Amino acid sequence: MSAIILETRGLTKTFGGLKAVNDVSLQVGECEVHAIIGPNGAGKSTMVNLLSGHLPPCDGQIIFKGQDITGTSPNRISHLGVGRSFQRTNIFPTFTCMDNCWLAAQSRLKNSFRFFRRSESYAAVRERAERGLELCGLSAKRDVIAGSMSYGEQRQLEIGMVLATEPSFLLLDEPMAGMGKDESSRVVELLANLARSYSLVLVEHDMDAVFSIADKLTVMVNGQMLASGPLEQVRNDPAVQEAYLGD
Ligand code: ADP
Ligand code: MG
Numbered sequence: 301m302s303a304i305i306l307e308t309r310g311l312t313k314t315f316g317g318l319k320a321v322n323d324v325s326l327q328v329g330e331c332e333v334h335a336i337i338g339p340n341g342a343g344k345s346t347m348v349n350l351l352s353g354h355l356p357p358c359d360g361q362i363i364f365k366g367q368d369i370t371g372t373s374p375n376r377i378s379h380l381g382v383g384r385s386f387q388r389t390n391i392f393p394t395f396t397c398m399d400n401c402w403l404a405a406q407s408r409l410k411n412s413f414r415f416f417r418r419s420e421s422y423a424a425v426r427e428r429a430e431r432g433l434e435l436c437g438l439s440a441k442r443d444v445i446a447g448s449m450s451y452g453e454q455r456q457l458e459i460g461m462v463l464a465t466e467p468s469f470l471l472l473d474e475p476m477a478g479m480g481k482d483e484s485s486r487v488v489e490l491l492a493n494l495a496r497s498y499s500l501v502l503v504e505h506d507m508d509a510v511f512s513i514a515d516k517l518t519v520m521v522n523g524q525m526l527a528s529g530p531l532e533q534v535r536n537d538p539a540v541q542e543a544y545l546g547d
């Protein structure tokens with residue numbers, strides 16, 4: 301079994317009287333694709349927001365590489381190597397692909413506003429941006445205006461932007477949402493490649509995609525974790541079959 305990179309213990313988030321995430325404990329191993337599935341409103345995006353620091357939990361803990369990061373700011377969590385995408389695209393449509401990756405790479409750089417580090421920073425940012433573009437498979441489109449590309453390519457670029465921050469851990473919230481079959485199979489391929497060197501939490505509706513790339517699966521319903529563990533085990537769990545997957 302691979303080493304545990306990220307772990308939540310009893311993670312809970314309430315909005316008023318609503319328990320959006322209720323006592324969720326899961327573990328993500330090194331270079332593992334951990335998919336989170338569940339119906340709309342199950343608490344999947346809230347989980348991602350908790351893991352990335354965009355929301356503070358009401359209870360529970362988040363442990364990343366052995367360090368308790370509960371309540372840590374999104375900026376700090378990003379510097380620790382956790383990169384995330386959002387459910388909606390987050391690109392700058394009037395900028396080129398390269399410029400989008402450049403901006404993402406810049407956002408990761410420590411002390412980026414310090415003038416005396418400028419030349420060193422320039423090379424580092426450039427390298428990160430190039431790498432992000434390459435890893436997401438859009439090197440050939442580096443000078444193309446992002447908004448002129450297909451929706452699928454824009455989502456691909458968004459993954460490139462996350463990669464340009466040089467993360468070791470990826471949180472992707474529905475990266476294939478709204479894509480056609482061809483586009484989503486390209487992203488599945490991309491994610492399968494990334495899984496060789498990154499740990500990944502993937503929120504996804506597309507079950508074919510999940511079953512083809514996930515190693516572990518967490519099923520959420522109404523904020524609660526119905527099951528979590530190796531893909532086949534969770535897939536065949538009678539409670540999961542009944543409540544979510546059907547037959
Ligand atoms: P999913 O991503 O699984 O569709 P979400 O995590 O977005 O679900 O939402 C879980 C529940 O929490 C939903 O009932 C949603 O309306 C509620 N919720 C999410 N974010 C907020 C918020 N910022 N304020 C109040 N309620 C929220
Ligand atoms: Mg969501």
